[in-house]
Amino acid sequence: AKEHLFALAGNPNCGKTTLFNAITGARQHVGNYPGITVEKKEGLCSLDGRTLRLVDLPGTYSLTAYSLEELVARDFLVHERPEVVINIVDASNLERNLYLTVQLLELGVPVVMALNMVDVAESRGIRIHCDELSRRLGIPVVPTVARRGEGKEALLRAAVDVAESGRRWEPLRLSYGADIDPALQDMERLIVEKGLLTDLYPARWTALKILEEDEQVLGKAREADPALTDELLAQAAKVTQHIQKTLDSYPEAIIADHRYGYISGLLREGIVEQRWRGDRLH
Ligand code: GDP
Numbered sequence: 088a089k090e091h092l093f094a095l096a097g098n099p100n101c102g103k104t105t106l107f108n109a110i111t112g113a114r115q116h117v118g119n120y121p122g123i124t125v126e127k128k129e130g131l132c133s134l135d136g137r138t139l140r141l142v143d144l145p146g147t148y149s150l151t152a153y154s155l156e157e158l159v160a161r162d163f164l165v166h167e168r169p170e171v172v173i174n175i176v177d178a179s180n181l182e183r184n185l186y187l188t189v190q191l192l193e194l195g196v197p198v199v200m201a202l203n204m205v206d207v208a209e210s211r212g213i214r215i216h217c218d219e220l221s222r223r224l225g226i227p228v229v230p231t232v233a234r235r236g237e238g239k240e241a242l243l244r245a246a247v248d249v250a251e252s253g254r255r256w257e258p259l260r261l262s263y264g265a266d267i268d269p270a271l272q273d274m275e276r277l278i279v280e281k282g283l284l285t286d287l288y289p290a291r292w293t294a295l296k297i298l299e300e301d302e303q304v305l306g307k308a309r310e311a312d313p314a315l316t317d318e319l320l321a322q323a324a325k326v327t328q329h330i331q332k333t334l335d336s337y338p339e340a341i342i343a344d345h346r347y348g349y350i351s352g353l354l355r356e357g358i359v360e361q362r363w364r365g366d367r368l369h
């Protein structure tokens with residue numbers, strides 16, 4: 088029988104554990120990630136003759152190297168290569184939750200979105216047009232109410248479809264503006280040429296992480312090719328200095344701004360319908 092590995096990723100309090108429990112019921116196992124105290128929950132379920140293995144990743148807002156939870160989540164995605172990442176998104180907090188979605192897409196992993204808490208959104212007069220969100224992001228989006236188990240089968244079917252479709256997932260390529268894009272492109276080209284960590288990460292993602300001085304990625308890069316890493320760091324330093332001087336900012340902040348810009352552009356029209364606020368119709 089076919090078996091698939093899916094990971095559940097989402098911000099804290101998006102309903103990840105509730106959905107995980109609704110899907111796996113009693114077939115769960117709680118342990119720890121090797122060597123650390125971060126809890127690792129795994130569970131099984133069956134669907135249409137397949138066995139689905141689900142891992143509930145730690146709740147995170149981002150995929151940086153600043154917290155153990157974020158490192159655990161991203162290492163799991165990169166090293167265990169789940170066939171699909173089920174990204175649980177709180178529909179009542181869509182804009183903020185999409186920040187993680189964007190990073191998952193930049194990492195190039197296959198994503199299916201569970202648009203959860205649509206009942207909460209509805210009760211505040213917010214309707215989200217899933218088809219349009221799905222079309223703009225290029226990923227399946229399935230509405231769910233995890234607390235009542237609603238939508239879970241449709242969600243799992245969408246994930247199985249992705250796992251069995253053989254679809255190629257190209258990492259999302261955002262622009263980070265004129266101060267970063269040209270250097271990023273040069274760095275990316277070098278990374279591809281030398282094959283630096285290309286078995287793990289998309290080249291552009293590695294370049295971004297070097298620009299952000301991500302300690303984990305830098306460590307791995309140094310181990311693989313110290314000379315190239317020095318060259319990339321020198322390029323990154325130039326960008327950082329320039330941004331400090333001209334904008335009084337730093338690359339991570341500019342990168343975050345552009346991600347938020349992309350998200351607000353995405354949501355500007357046709358996705359979120361605010362039907363009323365308080366007791367007033369709009
Ligand atoms: P996690 O931090 O992502 O694991 O979130 P939890 O699964 O612990 O859920 C956080 C809270 O949201 C809990 O009180 C859940 O009962 C509630 N919750 C989860 N999903 C839904 C949903 O779809 N609708 C509503 N109304 N509440 C939900």
Ligand code: MG
Binds near residue numbers: 103104105146
């Ligand atoms: Mg939880």
